[in-house]
Amino acid sequence: MAFEAVKQPSRPLSIQQRFSLWKSSDAFTAIVFLAMPLFLLLLLKFYPILYNFVLSFTNYDLSPNFRFIGLKNYQEILTNQVFLKSIRNTLLFVVGTVPIGTVLALVLAALLNQKIRGRIIFRTLFYLPVVTSVLASSLVWRWIFNPQMGLINYSLKQIGIQGPGWLSDPNYALISLIIIQLWMSVGGNMVVFLAGLQDIPTELYESAQMDGAHGWQSFLYITVPMISPVTYFVIITYTIAIFRSFGLIFLLTQGGPSLSTNTIVWEIYQNAFGYLRFGLGAALSVVLLITILLLSIPARILQKEQS
Amino acid sequence: MNTLTIKRYIHSIPLAFVYIVLILASIVMVLPFIWMISTSLKVDAEIFGDTIRWIPSVLDWENYTYIWNDQKMEVLFRNSLYVSGLSVVVQVLLCSMAGYAFARLKFRGRDALFAAILITMTVPFEVLVLPLFLLVRQFPLAGGNDIFGQGGVGLLNTYQATAFPHLVTVYGVFIFRQFFLGFPKELEDAAWIDGASKSRFFWSILIPNSRPVIGTMGLFSFLWSWNDLLWPVVVVKVNSMKTLQAGLSTISQNPSRWGEMMAASVMVTIPTILVFLLLQRFLVQGVATTGIKG
Numbered sequence: 001m002a003f004e005a006v007k008q009p010s011r012p013l014s015i016q017q018r019f020s021l022w023k024s025s026d027a028f029t030a031i032v033f034l035a036m037p038l039f040l041l042l043l044l045k046f047y048p049i050l051y052n053f054v055l056s057f058t059n060y061d062l063s064p065n066f067r068f069i070g071l072k073n074y075q076e077i078l079t080n081q082v083f084l085k086s087i088r089n090t091l092l093f094v095v096g097t098v099p100i101g102t103v104l105a106l107v108l109a110a111l112l113n114q115k116i117r118g119r120i121i122f123r124t125l126f127y128l129p130v131v132t133s134v135l136a137s138s139l140v141w142r143w144i145f146n147p148q149m150g151l152i153n154y155s156l157k158q159i160g161i162q163g164p165g166w167l168s169d170p171n172y173a174l175i176s177l178i179i180i181q182l183w184m185s186v187g188g189n190m191v192v193f194l195a196g197l198q199d200i201p202t203e204l205y206e207s208a209q210m211d212g213a214h215g216w217q218s219f220l221y222i223t224v225p226m227i228s229p230v231t232y233f234v235i236i237t238y239t240i241a242i243f244r245s246f247g248l249i250f251l252l253t254q255g256g257p258s259l260s261t262n263t264i265v266w267e268i269y270q271n272a273f274g275y276l277r278f279g280l281g282a283a284l285s286v287v288l289l290i291t292i293l294l295l296s297i298p299a300r301i302l303q304k305e306q307s
Numbered sequence: 308m309n310t311l312t313i314k315r316y317i318h319s320i321p322l323a324f325v326y327i328v329l330i331l332a333s334i335v336m337v338l339p340f341i342w343m344i345s346t347s348l349k350v351d352a353e354i355f356g357d358t359i360r361w362i363p364s365v366l367d368w369e370n371y372t373y374i375w376n377d378q379k380m381e382v383l384f385r386n387s388l389y390v391s392g393l394s395v396v397v398q399v400l401l402c403s404m405a406g407y408a409f410a411r412l413k414f415r416g417r418d419a420l421f422a423a424i425l426i427t428m429t430v431p432f433e434v435l436v437l438p439l440f441l442l443v444r445q446f447p448l449a450g451g452n453d454i455f456g457q458g459g460v461g462l463l464n465t466y467q468a469t470a471f472p473h474l475v476t477v478y479g480v481f482i483f484r485q486f487f488l489g490f491p492k493e494l495e496d497a498a499w500i501d502g503a504s505k506s507r508f509f510w511s512i513l514i515p516n517s518r519p520v521i522g523t524m525g526l527f528s529f530l531w532s533w534n535d536l537l538w539p540v541v542v543v544k545v546n547s548m549k550t551l552q553a554g555l556s557t558i559s560q561n562p563s564r565w566g567e568m569m570a571a572s573v574m575v576t577i578p579t580i581l582v583f584l585l586l587q588r589f590l591v592q593g594v595a596t597t598g599i600k601g
Contacts, residue, residue, distance in 0.1 A: 026412040027415070037402070041477070066407075123331040128337070129339075135556060138559060143337065151342060166364055246536070250537075268436070269537070278441070281437050282438070293429060294329075
């Protein structure tokens with residue numbers, strides 16, 4: 001081959017030449033581009049994961065003399081009624097929110113995915129609660145749920161029902177949080193479903209229509225099965241989002257009344273920043289982290305299969 | 308009726324049903340906002356009155372001026388703007404740089420490194436709040452700390468600390484990488500033939516042509532930092548450095564003057580809704596590539 005005759009000069013390169021060659025290489029550019037982001041990710045992710053783990057075996061409370069106490073923190077979590085209740089409440093929160101929220105989001109997305117006027121307006125309206133801060137949402141819902149003058153109890157009174165105390169009633173506090181959480185999250189999941197629905201080929205619906213299937217039937221027999229990978233993804237991410245929920249509880253109930261809304265995240269915050277029991281808080285964090293990792297493994301595998 | 312009109316009739320029932328459901332659902336979603344605005348403009352006598360009035364009989368702006376001065380909201384707004392501005396600019400910059408390195412540069416260990424970063428995406432922030440708080444508090448040689456990070460308050464009560472978790476995100480790196488992977492190779496080759504270096508190509512060709520992904524990332528990073536509550540509550544203890552959400556959280560835990568509370572809610576919400584309306588065309592694309600919802 002003619003090209004093979006053109007060879008690099010055999011004379012060794014000078015240090016300067018080598019440096020300028022290295023400077024134009026991908027590796028050098030990568031170091032320059034990645035140095036700052038990687039350093040920050042190290043501080044923000046990898047270091048705290050390890051630190052948290054170490055902390056969970058201590059009785060650290062911000063004072064310099066602390067000891068390693070082995071598994072005592074974990075032992076306390078598994079035996080103390082308060083923490084067991086927080087685990088139970090977290091699961092109830094998930095069970096009360098995720099199934100209803102997922103179905104609502106899918107139905108709304110399917111309705112929006114048709115040839116209708118004002119699609120973008122509807123989508124925008126449904127998404128508004130998602131961009132609204134939990135602070136503003138909490139304030140307005142606390143007002144709506146107000147036992148004496150709130151919108152809900154006032155309306156109930158008009159039809160002769162004496163409404164409950166909602167956020168101040170141990171039997172209704174978690175239900176109130178679930179209602180607010182549903183309002184806050186339906187729009188976000190709906191947009192995820194919308195993105196997924198657009199990937200379903202329209203020919204499927206056309207041929208079903210020719211076979212005589214109508215709206216509801218094609219939803220059940222085409223949309224639901226075709227969208228199931230997205231549904232699965234939504235359920236997992238939704239569950240994790242509820243596990244992480246902090247703002248509503250912090251702003252509205254502070255875990256009460258009588259521990260009816262204390263969740264794992266609330267106990268982490270309360271023990272660390274309320275009682276300065278950082279060791280115990282770290283152990284609770286590890287418990288939560290492991291739960292979430294176990295939940296998200298199937299989601300990762302699924303994502304890999306899709307891509 | 309001939310068959311054609313019957314068919315049209317049958318088909319129009321589901322469509323009418325679709326509209327009814329969608330309109331009902333939008334009313335449920337929007338009603339709290341209308342109630343928020345309506346209450347914020349009412350005088351107390353009407354707020355606590357016997358009948359529900361959706362439109363106030365007189366528009367009263369006093370709730371706004373009162374809560375603005377009472378809570379020193381000018382300071383809170385300024386702090387939120389600084390923190391969010393810093394977060395958006397740095398996050399877009401650093402995530403785009405890292406995304407470029409992972410998408411278009413070839414170096415040893417690239418894929419392993421990217422996988423390691425991606426794994427941390429499943430670790431929620433709430434789990435890392437404790438160690439991150441201690442990291443900020445024990446930051447060496449800051450806020451009265453000695454070189455071992457003892458004795459003072461470290462970087463607590465600073466803008467840097469409040470923006471810290473938003474300076475770079477794994478989501479951001481991921482979304483930029485996805486976008487850059489789809490960028491036509493021909494353009495890169497053309498730039499290389501013209502003698503442009505890798506970083507020159509990034510700054511003068513890739514970035515100016517990445518408006519969709521920058522829009523998505525700008526929208527999300529603004530919403531994340533502006534609406535963040537847990538971190539600023541934990542890391543800022545003095546009122547003069549608090550963000551809007553953290554500063555108002557103390558009054559929202561025990562509210563009584565509903566007109567003023569609703570006025571504060573309206574003012575906190577307006578910036579996010581404006582930014583969302585401005586950038587919402589980037590939303591669907593962002594959700595489609597990553598599955599994040601804001």
